[in-house]
Amino acid sequence: MPQSSSLNRRIVLAARPHGEPADSDFRLETGDVPQPGPGQVLLRTVYLSLDPYMRGRMSDAPSYAEPVKVGEPMVGGTVTRVEASGHPDYRPGDWVLAQSGWQDYALSDGTGLLHLGPDPERPSYSLGVLGMPGFTGYMGLLDIGQPKAGETVVVAAASGAVGAVVGQIAKIHGCKVVGIAGGADKCRYAVDELGFDDCLDHKAPDLPGRLARAVPQGIDVYFENVGGAVFDAVLPLLNPRARVPVCGLISAYNATSQPEGPDRLGLLMRTILTKRLKVQGFIIFNEYAHRYGEFRQAMEGLVREGRVKYREDVVEGLENAPRGLIGLLKGENAGKRIVRVGPDERNAL
């Protein structure tokens, strides 16, 4: 069932997952296409972003954001087109970046919407290199990580939407960059296409030993987006005054219980003290919304000039979004994963 002009498909949270999400945690529903009232705009989803943070929203554990309610549509960033409008700032046909979630149609009062201008060349890039993941990598690296030329930067999920930006921006700033990724293909991509100095496959044996040999000068910035065994390998290699921006912990998102001991919480605090580390969490649009314009201008230039490369991994059809997210959490994606929900063109339905 493709997108249509008369039905609104929505994928709702059917149940809170225990551990890895399953198909049965999602449910496809259909309903009427809503009509905009005064001050409202009707958005049609063209692209939906799939991102690791979505796993967190499926749980009701305390976090930085409200969980999705069971029975409600999954949340998500979207690139949309205006279908009808009662809002003075939006006209039918406008391209708009929104947070309209896993559905074909949504109403908005304009809050949080961003115009993408007439005829954007690659509208879906606003979900990736020019959007939340790119902004996360760029600002976390530069503002918290403060990389200096000659320093060593390590980033995991190196071929992912965030990691690829971190590594490429660090290279532009004169750093040595070592990526970590799941599989030889992803590592080759990071080195051959993205220009990383090195990339280690965390699925191969002895990551700690290989990482130690790859960073003979130690690690000055570790951009944390995975946690788990990768962080364990990084921690002893951090240099004094290293910076650790923390934007995600994908390895732990499906965890159902705390791992067995010994309890290394004190070890981490002691390492923070003796190495004078800065470990800082951030949620990009909470901490840095006021700098999005600055980022976007800089990154558009870098992408246009080919200095930052970007790859998308497109899942076809809203009905395949659940499988797309489940696979993303396992690292099956090759590049930024998005869902093609409907056609670019208006009146194609």
Place this chain on the structure above:
Amino acid sequence: MPQSSSLNRRIVLAARPHGEPADSDFRLETGDVPQPGPGQVLLRTVYLSLDPYMRGRMSDAPSYAEPVKVGEPMVGGTVTRVEASGHPDYRPGDWVLAQSGWQDYALSDGTGLLHLGPDPERPSYSLGVLGMPGFTGYMGLLDIGQPKAGETVVVAAASGAVGAVVGQIAKIHGCKVVGIAGGADKCRYAVDELGFDDCLDHKAPDLPGRLARAVPQGIDVYFENVGGAVFDAVLPLLNPRARVPVCGLISAYNATSQPEGPDRLGLLMRTILTKRLKVQGFIIFNEYAHRYGEFRQAMEGLVREGRVKYREDVVEGLENAPRGLIGLLKGENAGKRIVRVGPDERNAL
């Protein structure tokens, strides 16, 4: 055996402690008083500072500073007088802040020495409120902690040399301040003398529950200098964007093994992410030496005006320094612990 003009008493590290240091880990030796050569200055110790970090220097675990070698004098900050000088910048009788360690006499080439001016009113204050501990509390709170009026600041070892400064400076900046200390006497002192809003005895039952009730608005700055059970009680109460300057972990200094599980390292990282915490270690003279003058000028004013209060706990005699440190690590001190090693006056020996 008191200080004399003809013998140099030194307390050396006799053995590396396993867990809590014992008397037998120290040894008192005597030798000749050294004579300064050209460019050298001979310093006589008047006061020796005792500080928790000294426990770390007794171990050879990797840390931010070289361990004391077995058979060498213990390190430590000292207030000294120049006895003889072959150095153009120092004259006999000068008061000098030094790092001459647990001994009566030491030679220096001038590196790292600080003139205390003619006739300092309270020379020993340069080991406490005007020295390393005060500087640690002041700069860690203001530069890393960034307290804002109306925010809640929590500090442990509240009556200690660092904690007392943290709490009083936070009050001056309009914060609500809750201390944590070991014993009812220390807590009374923090509230009645230092002006904390509240102070909790960590030796009484249910610290987590009492702390939660004491900070109904949550915690915006936790100044970490103890670790262990206090940190465990603080962690769930930290507000989004809370700051955690880490300058010490006294509760763990005597630990001989990692505590049993579950392993909460991932929990801590997850809390850093979801609450967007900044957790940052610092060693005051490594990170902030260039700002010592600014600190000292500000703090001298605050102490002179009575806006920052300060209490010393004086151990009499170099031979009692080991017991003094052992007791300090157990929290037996009431205020900043220093050792009176010799008389203020010249020619009193």
